[in-house]
Amino acid sequence: MIRLERSGHKEGLINKFWPRVRIKGDTLLKIPFLLKQESGRSLPAALITLAVGSILLAPFLSFVSTRSLGTRAAAETFNEQYASDAGVEFGIWSLLNDSAFRSQVDINAGIAQPLPFPSPINGYTPSITVTGIPIGSWYLREFAPQTINSGGSLAYAGGDRVYALRGNSTTTFSYYSIASDQWFGLANALESVGPGGDLVSTGGNFLYALSGNNEKYFLRYNIAGNSWEYMPETDKKVKAGGALAYSGGYIYALQGNSKVFWRYDISDNSWADMADTLNPIKAGGDLVAVVGNIYAFRGGNNPNFYKYDISSSSWSSLQNAPGGVSNGGSLAYFSGGYIYALAGNSTGFWRYTVTINSWTVLTDTPSAVGLGGALEFTHSRSGFALRGGDNADFWEFEVTPPRYDISSQAGSVDTDARIEVDGSTKTILFWDID
Secondary structure: OOEEEOOOOOOOOEEEEEEEEEEEOEEEOOOOOEEOOOOOHHHHHHHHHHHHHHHHHHHHHHHHHHHHHHHHHHHHHHHHHHHHHHHHHHHHHHHOHHHHHHHHHOOOOOEEEEEEOOOOOEEEEEEEEEEEEEOOOEEOOOOOOOOOOOOOEEEEOOEEEEEEOOOOOEEEEEEOOOOOEEEOOOOOOOOOEOOOOOOOOOOOOOOEEEEEEEEOEEEEEEEOOHHHHHHEEOOEEOOOOOEEEEEEEEEEOOOOOOOOOOOEEEEOOOOEOOOOHHHEEOOOOEEEEEOOOEEEEEOEEEEOOEEEEEEEEEEEEOOOOOOEEEEOOOEEEOOOOEEEEEEEOOEEEEEEEHOOOOOEEEEOOOOOOOOOOEEEEOOEEEEEEEEOOEOOEEEEOOOOOOOEEEEEEEOOOEEEEEEEEEOEEEEEEEEEEE
């Protein structure tokens, strides 16, 4: 509080006028001057005003200066935040529109991938990284009745049953009940199933099988009758890397340990030679059919992944798998344009997106997969797998959509976000600014 005081005076004399300024408490500022007349007292008033102004000016200027600096700091922080947010938005755009970058992120799931920003924004160039999150969960199901080895395979024909050949040069055949989580025996195959053996469903009452085991046997299983019968043999013996896939009334087959590729016409009950594969198929080689095309692993600890175009009867190379494919390598189709894969001889588990020719690294299998490893999907969210390698382990894989963590830094502002991409649906799970 500021209080003004002044001394008294006498008429007709030269009066002394002592204005005083008291500033809170006992501090007084005295301003002496002489005044002949009471008239013309503007000078004392002016001096008082100057005195008060001098006291108030310093803190006022300090306030103005601080306010100005605060405004500039706030403006800079806003620019930093805007640039940091722009970095996250660019990361999302790149995942959705830059297939090469997304593939890089997917293949290196769990490892942050740098993403250069095109140009400065508001004077800042955000530093961006994108990290793919391994997706999906594995669950242990009831063990297979016996250990699985070379020639182990799975097939699904709808309903509650997943059918399985044991392999291991045996005729053992059984099914797994999804609802009861139990295994049940079926009629044994007519021939021992070994390396190169495989099983495929044609979507009706029949399953077809190659016995492999360096033999030419081709068998058919009648689901309703629980019985097997011989079908026309292949023209060459089937070896490790033999495989089957069904599409549009035909069964496609790899001989294994060669480039030989066949097609079986179900209606004509006959085999025909097709165009050779690009390289010999080895142990771990496998086939899967997806909408007018056949896809294949080369196996032999190679990452090569091929496509056979049914309409043009020709093979082409696709993006390599994230790692080499070996014993127990397996492919399975999943709705929505996805192919899932066991790497074999490891815990590697991957997903291939057909539409963008890109692989994603998924959550590892619970244990390493070996000879006889097999994979089959049954409905929109789950698949089943035999571990193989002379083990009885049987697993279920529950699918979750791909998720990505995006980090962006501009100046002192860090922004982190997580996005989920489920087909055409894109969801931001969180957006955090520090």
